[in-house]
Amino acid sequence: MNQDSTKISLTNRSKVVSNKKMTLMERFYLPAIFKGMIITFKHFFKKDVTFQYPEEKRPFADIYRGLHVLKLDDEGRERCTACGLCALACPAEAITMVAAERKEDEKDLYREEKYAATYEINMLRCIFCGDCESACPKEAIFLTNRTVPSEYKRDSFVYGKDVLVEKKNARIDVSKRQTPEVLAFKKDKSKSHNK
Numbered sequence: 001m002n003q004d005s006t007k008i009s010l011t012n013r014s015k016v017v018s019n020k021k022m023t024l025m026e027r028f029y030l031p032a033i034f035k036g037m038i039i040t041f042k043h044f045f046k047k048d049v050t051f052q053y054p055e056e057k058r059p060f061a062d063i064y065r066g067l068h069v070l071k072l073d074d075e076g077r078e079r080c081t082a083c084g085l086c087a088l089a090c091p092a093e094a095i096t097m098v099a100a101e102r103k104e105d106e107k108d109l110y111r112e113e114k115y116a117a118t119y120e121i122n123m124l125r126c127i128f129c130g131d132c133e134s135a136c137p138k139e140a141i142f143l144t145n146r147t148v149p150s151e152y153k154r155d156s157f158v159y160g161k162d163v164l165v166e167k168k169n170a171r172i173d174v175s176k177r178q179t180p181e182v183l184a185f186k187k188d189k190s191k192s193h194n195k
């Protein structure tokens with residue numbers, strides 16, 4: 001049986017290693033070293049592809065999926081109604097919350113009758129897929145172009161409302177994440193997602 005017929009090639013990039021004897025010139029190695037130096041020298045004149053982080057930061061896309069924000073409405077009230085859809089949609093089971101009923105004197109704090117008394121995201125579990133944002137019927141949670149800072153303790157990566165809820169005096173613009181198609185869909189009350 002022909003042995004070659006049993007060879008299986010996974011890619012077409014394999015190269016046969018040659019056992020041929022080196023010529024006198026090849027045994028000097030100098031031409032090969034000189035060739036390598038030319039390649040290195042050429043790179044001196046090429047544009048840098050590296051960033052001097054943290055002084056220099058790589059620009060992120062407007063729709064980069066980074067650290068979440070829990071949005072307030074125009075009147076500064078929390079939009080989240082603790083419906084749990086984001087937690088249900090989360091493939092990493094990173095979101096937990098405890099719902100509470102809004103009191104009469106809390107109408108300027110929470111937009112809906114039910115709100116999240118606690119809302120936590122475990123950033124070590126999160127894979128920044130954005131499913132929580134897509135699932136939210138209240139436009140309460142968005143991912144942003146901010147990154148999660150490094151920490152020394154695992155517990156520090158469980159972010160609560162103190163970190164996630166946006167500050168009244170430091171609003172976070174998420175308009176770039178809301179394409180006209182998304183906005184049109186979310187206004188369509190015939191869709192069960194928006195009820």
Ligand code: SF4
Pocket residue numbers: 086089090091092093094095121125126127128129130131132133
């Ligand atoms: S971005 Fe994805 S993994 Fe992270 S909390 Fe949202 S749904 Fe879960």
Ligand code: SF4
Pocket residue numbers: 079080081082083084085086087097135136137138139140141
């Ligand atoms: S889906 Fe939106 S409204 Fe519902 S709990 Fe999550 S963030 Fe809050």
